[in-house]
Amino acid sequence: MKYWRKPLDLDQVTVPHGDVMIITERCKGCGFCVEYCPKGVLELSEEFNRKGYHPPKVVKHGECVNCNLCEMICPDFAIFSVELSESDAAGSAAEQKKEDSN
Amino acid sequence: MKTDPAGVLTGAHYLDGDFAAGEGVMAASCRFVAGYPITPSTEVVERISRRFPMMGGTFIQMEDEMASMAAVVGASWTGTKAMTVTSGPGFSLMMENIGLAAMMETPCVVVNVQRGGPSTGLPTMTGQADMMQARWGSHGDYELISMSPKSPQEAFDLMIDAFNLSEIYRVPVMFMMDECVGHMTEKVIIPPAEEIEIVPRKLTEKKPEDYWPYELNSSDDIPEFARAGDGYRFHSTGLTHDYRGYPEMSAECQWNCVGHLVDKIRNNADDIVRFEEEDTKGADVVVVTYGITARVARLGIEMARKKGIKVGVIRLIIVWPFPEKRIRELAGKVKGFVVPEINYGQVILEVERCAAGRAQAIGVPHPGGGVHDPNTIFEAIVGAAK
């Protein structure tokens, strides 16, 4: 996390972690979630769902902060985020590292 | 059940038809009225607006007739009996939402105090030219019930029946008065509340998770009702819908949905139809009338009887559904039907259709603005007897 100045209570504040749950069959590929995720966690995937749309996929595991913006902005009720505990978040981050190295 | 006594002005009164109709509305335990002023019907709501605050009723004068009808349909969905009042031009405006009430199967009553038409016509003078419009006014296929009182007393009595029928069949009921009955002052006897039977809005006993708004029981062709706000979370739409109330765009759904709207009245027509029959046995001519014309025709009928013509009378109390069966039966036995009405021929088309050529159907039209000269009716009867 880059700060232009260091907040005084940085040690006390924990950044939440989230997991993105995508209901691929309901997605209409509008791209709102991809565009407006503040952490850039999502991208439209290459796969098609049954209706021929490209649903999003998580490309930055471990970066989701469970802000729920994707959930709020999705017009199709096709995506939401849930809170992850620290250990699960570490698992996500590990997965991301593995993907980056591939 | 017995009606709520708060609305019943028991006693013998000297009232005009509009006021009597208003009293009937209150006596029927209707507690929501939305209206827009139009001559000659305004007195109905004026009476109601004066008395409603004493009995827990809400009257609102809306900005136009379309809003009035929409508000009536909305209020009916809270379980409250609701009605509105208008005349010809307003009736035309209300048609869209009458169709909505028919499609959503909403019980309500629409009073049309008919006047000379078309368009602005004769605002202060009588007519009976909306009879076909009552049946066919809104677009699409649907059936509803329509009644025609002949006197202020009947305006009161039939109003109770109008609300009851609308509850039983979940259908909008068109109460077709005419300006003559509306503005005629006569004795009206309002009985005590214990003697007035009303059909209350019956709610479903199913639990919310088992309830679908338009599901039909095997025993009944009327869906069960749930009030908005009772937690049933139902959806009702003016689109063609299935038993769940969800819109579905298919011919099959249209068959089911619209077929049901039509069948629920047609299949029960025998129970609904109501008319007064007099001296039809062995009659040469049967006069078919309704509303104020039924009283005017009396003199013409008496004149014909004096001439030795056997004249029977069928006075339609419920005009839609039309008493097809009886007219068909009589058509085989009489020489002709005479149908005087204050229009250029509307109900006569039904009589003609049912007679199917086996008896003549002679109309006595009148464009509106007054009632018939009884001589014209007499002459028509004489002509029909030949």
Next chain:
Amino acid sequence: MSTEAEAQVERKEVQAEDHPVAPFIRMDRMPHIWCPTCGIGTVVKCYATALDNLKIDLDKVVIVSGIGCTGRVAGYMNLDAFHTTHGRAVPFATGLKLGRPELNVTVFSGDGDLSGIGGNHFIHSARRHTDILVILVNNFIYAMTGGQNAPTTPLEAISSTMPYGNFEPPFNLPHLAASCGASYVARWTALHIRRVTKAFEEALVRKGFRFIEIIAPCSTLYARRNKLGTGLNLMQFYHDNAEIQHGVDTRDIDIAFQEKIVCGKFVDDEEQTTFIENMHAHYERVLGDKYVPMPPEGGWIHE
């Protein structure tokens, strides 16, 4: 279990019913008919979230819609919902509210439905202070019928009935609502999801005629005919051109074609009395003991 396997177990098929607002939506009717990049779904999501946050009695919340794309909202919400005739959602809602005053009635409809054919009902309901919340989703066009000119279509915008560009000045809806007597007037875009949710939360517990206009993208008709891209491009436009100016005079917030959109809360009058309150107070004063008000449970007569 290794962290990799843990992560794999998590990627099981996400069930539709797990979505946080699933209880508010008729899941058996999903996916809905709105186009990809249409903003209406977003507004519905904000409304559902607002209901969830407020924890009000959902049994008493009733939705009324008119005809149009936004009019389909009633069909998708898992509440008592009515899909009525074109323009008549507001008087229908008036009937519901007066027939059972304890109901919390929301009218959810579009710009064509509410300000076109429904214009008369809109202004009179505001005038009377009818106690309903009107959520008007403004996509500047009659979308459902194929993209015709609407009372809100900006000047110069192209539509199917104004193929050379609109020359009729459009409505300034917050100004219309405020001048007619609304007690709460706000405008947001579909992009302002958190502020929209907050506005809904505020308005749902206020009384009086509350009006919230949400500018939402219409990709298939408005954006396409005016060569503005997709709904995403329109959202990006809102991002760059929406300005929040709370409390500004509603006279000055017209929307010109592809120009800045002024958002915010413009009127918030908590003191205003509603139609029913005025009726009660008046009859009590004039009729005294003889006045029998309709109870909040409504006028349903039963044994």
